[in-house]
Amino acid sequence: MRKALLRMTLRQLQVFRAVCDSLSYSRAAEEMSLTQPAVSLQIRQLEELIGQPLFEYTGKKLYLTDAAEALQRASQDIFGRLENLDMQLSDLRGSLQGQLSLAIESSAQYFVPHLFAAFRRTHPDIHLRLTVVNHGQAVRRLGGDRDDLLIISQIPNDVPLDFLPFLENPIIAVAPPNHPLCKMAHIHLADLTRWPLLVREQGSGTRRACEEYCHQKRAHFPHTLELGSSEAQREGVMAGLGLALLPRHSVRRELDSGLLVELPVAELPLMRSWCVAHPRGKYLSPVAQAFFAYIRAQRSAIVRMADRFTTGPEAVDDRPAPASPVVQ
Template sequence: MRKSLLRMTLRQLQVFRAVCASRSYSRAAEAMSLTQPAVSLQIRQLEEQVGLPLFEYVGRKLYLTEAAESLLQASGDIFDRLDSLEMNLSSLQGSLRGELRLAAASSIQYVLPHLLAAFRQRFPEVSFHVEVASRAQIIQRLADNRDDLVLMGLVPADRALEFFPFLNNPIVAVAAPDHPLAGQQQLPLSRLESSTVLQREAGSGIRKACDEFLQLKRVHLQQTMQLGSTEALVQGAIAGLGVALVPGHAAAPYIRHGELVCLNVVELPLMRSWCAVHARGKRLSPVAEAFLGFLREERALIRRLAEPFEP
């Protein structure tokens, strides 16, 4: 190993990662509570130790060099190991401490805070960093190994992933109480062909599941309207734009308050599961292992927590 690399400090790596994240010396300085000259000095010293430039400007934009990409990955490994060390040490002291980094599909955001609160009752010194993201973003985050665990509904079959289903995720058809289909019994799924159906954008997990289900049932929607989030679908249905196909957890509060009704469609709900996902072979932190254990062992508690969100 180059002796110069051994002179790198954790503080230098922290400053470097802040610049990588913000693509700006001034924003990194603000985030680190430093002056911009102090950030510049740390980066200059780091470049001397590495022996290569780490950043370059093209126009007014800051870009990472190949050396910086390598250093960013290595520094991530270093800080991950330090996080794991902290968790292991706290475990030896009889407590669990550390941060659980999660990425979650948008439609689980209604239930997720309650799961985290129940987990934290057991491990009060655990903190959380949660990113709510689209399906495409979540798949990319899995590829980049950016999170301890990912919570999603439709797990990609073409990737080397480990996953554990922990909660039912029913997809239902909802509409405003004055919709023509409201109150009708035993509706065949084909009745949606003559209605305006509100859908998520192509590529979302809900849209993919619904498209595959409709294709299987040979139902061809004639009038659709695409909206960019689950909450937008719910609000669109409340406003009378049409029938929305949404996770039951997202619609339940509005059904209870009488703003929506769940249509009595024979083939629905479409049952799916929420899954905890990580890359196969990934070394999980003690906090991530504890959270997976919580999901496996507390199924009855999790179902009770989800009951208020059932349609």
């Protein structure tokens, strides 16, 4: 190993990572509570130790060089191992501590906070960093090693993953309460095609699943309106812009209050499963191991907890059973 590399400091690597994440010296300085000249100095010192430039400008945009990408991967490994060490030391003290970095598809954001809250009752010193993305972004994140675990609704076929299905994700058709279809007792998916369908953006897992299913059932919607989130879809339906196919979890409160109505479509609900996943062969931190093991051991309790999103506001006992040992 070149001796120059041994003179790198963790502080320099922290500054470097901030520049990589923001692609801006000024934003990195703000994040690190430093001046921009101080950030520039740290990067110049790193470049002298590396012996190569780390960043280059094309126009006004900052790009990582090949050397920066290699250093970024190494720094992720270094800080990941330090974080794992901290978790292991806290575990030896009898209290599992640390941060769980969790990426979830946007339609899972309605139940995941409740899931983590139940898990945290068992491990109160664990903190959460939650990133909400669509399905396409979630798949891309799998190659970046930015997350401990991912909660996803459709497992990609071309990525080797270890995954665990743990909760059904029913997709239903919803309409405003004054819609003509609400008066019908029996509806087929094709009956919905006379009205505009509010859909998510390209890359959404829910949109992809619904498009594939509707194509399979030969239900073709000639008029669609693209909205950027399930919240926008929900509000659009209430505003009378059209119908939507949405996870029942995401509209439970509106169904309970009567703001939306679930249409009795014969071919629905479309059933998918939420899965917790990570790249095959990935080393899991003690915190990630504990969360994965918790989901495996508490699937029945998680289903009971999720019933509050599908069957109404009545109380459901979602207290976890005694914690299982953490296993790799």
